[in-house]
Every structure is written in C-alpha cells, then in structure tokens.
Amino acid sequence: MELVCPAGSLPALRVAVDSGADAVYMGFKDDTNARHFAGLNFNDRKARQALDYAIDRKVKVFVAINTYAQPKGWKRWQEAVDRAYDLGVNALIVADMGVLEYTCNKYPDLALHLSVQGSATNHEALKFYHQNFGIRRAVLPRVLSLAQVKLAAEKSPVDLEVFGFGSLCIMAEGRCYLSSYVTDESPNTCGACSPAKAVRWEETDLGRESRLNDVLIDRYQEGENAGYPTLCKGRFKVDDHVYNALEEPTSLNTIRLIPELSAAGIKAIKLEGRQRSPAYVEQIVRVWREALDTYAVERDNFTPRGEWLDSLSKVSEGTQTTLGAYSRPWQ
Amino acid sequence: MNPLIQKFIEPVVSRSAQACPFLIQKIALEKMLPQVFAAEIEEGDLDCLEGRYLKVLVKDLNIGWSITLRNSLVEVERADGDADVTISGDAREFALLVSRQEDPDTLFFQRRLTIEGDTELGLEVKNILDALDHENLPFPLKQLLESVSQVSRFIYAT
Ligand code: SF4
Numbered sequence: 001m002e003l004v005c006p007a008g009s010l011p012a013l014r015v016a017v018d019s020g021a022d023a024v025y026m027g028f029k030d031d032t033n034a035r036h037f038a039g040l041n042f043n044d045r046k047a048r049q050a051l052d053y054a055i056d057r058k059v060k061v062f063v064a065i066n067t068y069a070q071p072k073g074w075k076r077w078q079e080a081v082d083r084a085y086d087l088g089v090n091a092l093i094v095a096d097m098g099v100l101e102y103t104c105n106k107y108p109d110l111a112l113h114l115s116v117q118g119s120a121t122n123h124e125a126l127k128f129y130h131q132n133f134g135i136r137r138a139v140l141p142r143v144l145s146l147a148q149v150k151l152a153a154e155k156s157p158v159d160l161e162v163f164g165f166g167s168l169c170i171m172a173e174g175r176c177y178l179s180s181y182v183t184d185e186s187p188n189t190c191g192a193c194s195p196a197k198a199v200r201w202e203e204t205d206l207g208r209e210s211r212l213n214d215v216l217i218d219r220y221q222e223g224e225n226a227g228y229p230t231l232c233k234g235r236f237k238v239d240d241h242v243y244n245a246l247e248e249p250t251s252l253n254t255i256r257l258i259p260e261l262s263a264a265g266i267k268a269i270k271l272e273g274r275q276r277s278p279a280y281v282e283q284i285v286r287v288w289r290e291a292l293d294t295y296a297v298e299r300d301n302f303t304p305r306g307e308w309l310d311s312l313s314k315v316s317e318g319t320q321t322t323l324g325a326y327s328r329p330w331q
Numbered sequence: 332m333n334p335l336i337q338k339f340i341e342p343v344v345s346r347s348a349q350a351c352p353f354l355i356q357k358i359a360l361e362k363m364l365p366q367v368f369a370a371e372i373e374e375g376d377l378d379c380l381e382g383r384y385l386k387v388l389v390k391d392l393n394i395g396w397s398i399t400l401r402n403s404l405v406e407v408e409r410a411d412g413d414a415d416v417t418i419s420g421d422a423r424e425f426a427l428l429v430s431r432q433e434d435p436d437t438l439f440f441q442r443r444l445t446i447e448g449d450t451e452l453g454l455e456v457k458n459i460l461d462a463l464d465h466e467n468l469p470f471p472l473k474q475l476l477e478s479v480s481q482v483s484r485f486i487y488a489t
Binding site (some may be wrong): 008009010011012037038039040043046195196197199200201202203208220224225226227275276277278279280282283314315316317 | 436437449453461
C-alpha cells in the first residue's frame with residue numbers, strides 16, 4: 001500500500017520524503033484547499049522547490065484543491081488547477097464537481113483523486129465520479145466501518161485510499177456545516193473548520209476555556225488534554241449532563257488494521273495533518289513506514305509494536321487513539 | 332528527562348538569563364531575529380506582525396519579550412505591556428519547539444504551551460516558524476540551533 005503523507009510547509013515535505021513517504025500531498029496558499037490557515041501551504045516558489053525535492057527522490061506529489069468552489073472565486077479554483085498542472089504534479093485531490101469537470105476537460109491526462117470531502121461512501125457513487133470525470137482514485141470518508149470499506153472496495157471501479165492516522169473529522173465529511181453555524185465559515189466553503197480568527201483560548205480559574213465566535217466550546221481542567229476547538233468536539237450540557245455530545249477529541253489510528261485493509265485491496269493509506277509541524281510529520285511517517293515495511297515481511301504474523309503505538313499516541317489530539325468508525329459493528 | 336543534570340543546569344541558565352540586562356537581550360534579539368527571518372520578512376510573510384505585538388513568556392526563567400515589526404524592522408520590548416497574542420511556557424517547551432523535537436500542537440494539547448489573545452496571529456507565527464528553512468540559516472545560527480537541539484536532547488531526553 002502506498003503511504004500518502006501531509007505537507008503544510010517545505011520543511012514538513014522534506015521530512016515526509018526523507019522519512020519514507022511514497023507520496024506527499026500539499027495545498028496552495030488560498031481557500032482552494034481544506035487547510036487554509038495563515039502561514040501554511042505553498043506559494044509558487046516553494047511549490048517548485050517542493051516538487052523538485054520530491055521528484056528527485058522518486059516520491060509523488062499530489063495537490064489538494066478540495067474545497068467547494070464559490071461563485072465569486074471560481075477563477076481562483078481554475079488558476080489553482082492550472083498552476084498544479086504547470087508544476088507537473090502527479091495528481092490532484094478534488095471534491096467539487098465543477099473543479100473535477102474543468103480539470104478533466106482541460107487536462108485529460110492529469111490524474112484526479114476524489115477527495116474525502118467528496119464523501120463517496122459506496123461503489124455506485126464511485127462509479128458516478130469515475131464515469132463522469134474519469135477519477136483514478138478516491139479517498140474514502142472516515143465514517144465507514146471496515147465492513148463498509150470492504151464492500152465498497154469489492155466493486156469499486158477505481159483505486160481506493162483510506163485514512164490511516166490523524167485527527168478525526170468524522171461527522172459528515174463534505175457535508176458538515178457545524179462550523180458555519182457558529183462562524184459562518186466551514187471547511188467546504190472557506191477551507192477551514194473553526195477558522196483561527198474565531199478562536200479564543202483563555203486561562204481562567206475554572207480551567208482553560210476555548211471559545212468559537214464567543215460560544216464556549218470546552219473547558220479543560222488541570223491535567224486534561226485539550227483538542228482542536230471544533231464544535232463537534234466540544235463538551236455541551238445536554239439534560240444537565242456535560243459531555244462530548246457529538247464526538248470525542250481523539251485521533252484515528254489504524255495500524256492494527258493494515259492486514260485487513262491490504263486484503264480488502266486498499267491501494268493507499270493517507271496520514272492526516274497538513275496543519276501540523278515538521279516534528280509531527282517526521283514521527284508519524286517514520287512509524288507508518290516501519291509498520292508497512294514490517295507488514296510486507298511478516299504478513300500473517302503482523303502485530304503492531306508497542307513503541308509505534310506509543311509514539312503515535314504521544315502526538316495525537318487528545319492523546320487517545322481509536323479505530324474510529326472502522327470498528328463500529330452496528331453500522 | 333534527566334532530573335539530575337536538569338537540577339544543575341536550569342538554575343545556571345535561569346540566573347544568567349535573568350542577570351543579563353534587558354538592553355543586551357534586546358540588542359541580541361534585534362540582531363538575530365532579522366537574520367533568522369530574513370526571507371520571511373522580505374517576502375512579507377511576517378507582515379502580520381507589523382504594528383502588532385507578540386509576547387513570549389518563558390515562565391520558569393521568568394523572562395519575556397514583546398516582539399513587533401515596524402516598517403519591516405524587528406523591535407523587541409519589555410514584556411510588561413499589552414500584546415495582541417501571548418505565547419507562554421517553560422524553557423524546555425520552547426527549546427523542544429525551536430529545535431523541532433516536539434510538535435507545537437502536541438505541546439498545546441498537553442497544555443505545556445499556552446496561546447492567549449489573537450489566536451489567528453499566534454497560529455500564523457507558529458506556521459511561519461514551522462515553515463522556516465533551517466538549511467538556509469546563516470552558519471552561526473544553524474550552529475546555535477544545533478546546540479539548542481543537542482543540549483535539550485541531553486537535558487530533556489525522555
Ligand atoms: S465541525 Fe468537526 S466534523 Fe465538522 S468539519 Fe469541523 S472537525 Fe469536521
């Protein structure tokens with residue numbers, strides 16, 4: 001299975017390449033990608049350097065243009081596609097049908113991957129994107145159980161990529177408007193869930209409080225790990241109970257499932273975290289490289305090493321890792 | 332962590348940091364920072380700090396600075412005034428962060444670092460720090476960074 005790794009900056013890209021990535025994915029410095037944060041991502045010059053570095057070392061580069069084009073900014077999405085083509089990237093990761101159509105008409109030889117934001121959960125949806133836009137690969141949403149992943153893989157007309165590790169955003173990828181509800185901006189429309197300008201952290205006598213556009217999202221007590229200030233991961237009072245009513249701040253970790261994912265015919269594993277630092281990228285890529293290499297040798301006898309799981313949970317959001325929806329038998 | 336060595340080294344670092352007059356810290360930082368961030372200042376990446384204050388507080392050493400940019404020139408002031416965003420933590424956390432041994436989000440999740448005030452400005456500075464090309468730094472600074480990294484690996488190795 002191909003290891004697809006995040007790069008939010010040139011140093012992150014270099015360590016991903018040096019630590020064993022088969023492919024890296026990155027975005028440009030605007031709202032055409034779902035990690036649109038100030039100071040992150042690549043301008044033209046950095047993108048060129050990134051491409052050169054990766055290609056020299058035979059590592060593929062994918063560019064995420066995976067937000068939904070807004071009527072006012074359509075030109076920006078077109079330009080992002082043109083720029084990626086001119087750079088000579090290996091594939092684009094796209095969600096929006098308008099962007100998909102523009103790309104497959106103008107650059108029929110440029111490989112298209114359907115972004116997780118496209119939210120294709122079954123083989124009929126995959127067939128649709130394949131027939132209409134000629135996608136070659138799709139990233140499956142993190143809402144699927146392992147049984148559902150297997151089912152989709154059985155009849156999929158395209159290669160499939162799944163998330164292996166990272167912060168969870170599993171409510172309804174490509175359809176989540178929780179962030180819009182509080183801040184007027186969401187990943188699909190503006191490239192950021194909980195945009196930083198709406199976030200306030202405050203140390204108070206009651207603990208560390210996080211607020212999103214003045215709405216209290218959570219209050220962490222001494223010794224409690226904090227998470228990203230997204231609405232889905234906040235603690236709310238429901239019927240006098242205060243708890244993570246929607247989702248807990250955890251990270252997905254599917255190292256244990258490597259054999260099953262491989263048997264299901266999954267072609268690539270994606271690691272999340274373009275917003276994270278080079279230190280994080282180095283740690284997770286190194287562990288996953290070792291895990292995949294070990295699996296290639298041990299096959300049936302594969303068991304995840306304790307130290308892999310330790311170093312992954314150290315850098316996790318909430319410092320807790322789960323199998324996420326993969327393990328939900330009821331689905 | 333190596334508690335014994337830490338016990339010896341920390342008070343030394345702490346005392347010398349505190350004993351170093353602010354004016355000298357200011358001169359040193361105002362000389363060093365523009366070199367470290369030369370490309371970023373040149374390309375306007377750091378424009379977010381034009382006229383806005385980033386306060387850095389090293390809690391255990393009891394030192395701190397307010398940093399701003401005025402017409403693309405770095406200015407360092409005492410940390411007693413108001414700032415747009417304040418990042419605070421112990422020396423260890425900053426050493427690990429600058430030498431890229433720990434991920435800032437991890438430090439933040441574990442509450443070893445605190446960001447208060449304008450989160451967007453704080454995030455932008457963090458991202459610029461992450462994107463900083465250590466390869467391109469002038470040689471003495473690269474050496475300095477390497478020493479911070481080695482020393483912190485030595486003292487704080489877990
Ligand atoms: S609110 Fe949660 S589920 Fe929705 S986009 Fe943000 S992180 Fe994802």
